[in-house]
Amino acid sequence: MSVKTVADKFVQLCRQGKNFDVMRTMYDPKIVSVEGDGKETAGQQPVIKKSEDFGADNEFHGETVAGPFYNGANPDQFVVYFTFDITRKSTGKRITIDEVGIYTVKNDLITREQFFYDGVH
Amino acid sequence: MSVKTVADKFVQLCRQGKNFDVMRTMYDPKIVSVEGDGKETAGQQPVIKKSEDFGADNEFHGETVAGPFYNGANPDQFVVYFTFDITRKSTGKRITIDEVGIYTVKNDLITREQFFYDGVH
Numbered sequence: 001m002s003v004k005t006v007a008d009k010f011v012q013l014c015r016q017g018k019n020f021d022v023m024r025t026m027y028d029p030k031i032v033s034v035e036g037d038g039k040e041t042a043g044q045q046p047v048i049k050k051s052e053d054f055g056a057d058n059e060f061h062g063e064t065v066a067g068p069f070y071n072g073a074n075p076d077q078f079v080v081y082f083t084f085d086i087t088r089k090s091t092g093k094r095i096t097i098d099e100v101g102i103y104t105v106k107n108d109l110i111t112r113e114q115f116f117y118d119g120v121h
Numbered sequence: 122m123s124v125k126t127v128a129d130k131f132v133q134l135c136r137q138g139k140n141f142d143v144m145r146t147m148y149d150p151k152i153v154s155v156e157g158d159g160k161e162t163a164g165q166q167p168v169i170k171k172s173e174d175f176g177a178d179n180e181f182h183g184e185t186v187a188g189p190f191y192n193g194a195n196p197d198q199f200v201v202y203f204t205f206d207i208t209r210k211s212t213g214k215r216i217t218i219d220e221v222g223i224y225t226v227k228n229d230l231i232t233r234e235q236f237f238y239d240g241v242h
Contacts (some may be wrong), residue, residue, distance in 0.1 A: 096170060
């Protein structure tokens with residue numbers, strides 16, 4: 001598959017709310033995930049656990065995904081812009097948070113994801 | 122200034138439509154600009170000229186800017202998501218195009234910008 005094929009599949013699944021299907025089927029076993037504070041989580045299961053923990057703290061209502069976007073100088077990457085509609089369970093407050101994700105693809109699997117955002121996600 | 126101060130000023134000026142003020146006052150003389158196809162343009166004046174050429178081909182109606190966004194593993198960078206409301210002068214067709222820009226800051230000036238998008242911009 002091309003990076004574009006992987007990226008299109010990624011975006012399609014996210015738009016169906018199937019983010020965990022993405023993680024289970026499209027992530028490399030050794031994926032590295034980098035949060036906004038620079039903290040790295042390594043390995044498919046720990047990365048899935050990180051999202052499960054996020055889900056435990058936040059009720060998820062939906063998301064929008066813009067992209068995928070590309071740059072020829074980084075042919076193994078695609079970029080998306082997410083907005084997430086969530087309620088913080090701690091406060092009951094419904095908010096929208098947004099972020100940019102940069103994804104690196106090798107051998108048709110996502111080997112690295114790096115999120116850029118502002119504040120707490 | 123911190124990268125955050127530079128990024129906040131950048132976003133503020135863009136939201137006022139002052140993109141050329143950004144290029145004239147916030148770009149390093151040796152800035153490198155990387156378009157979606159990977160092509161690099163080096164130098165403040167050539168980069169400004171590139172935007173002037175874009176303006177010659179496209180009537181600009183407005184833009185939205187989401188961000189700035191950050192990642193602690195890349196403390197010298199900020200990221201934004203743009204949408205541009207333009208009319209292609211060649212066709213008269215009004216469209217919205219969007220892209221992610223990754224900016225690198227050194228000594229309070231932007232030394233590199235890299236755009237990720239899909240299709241022709």
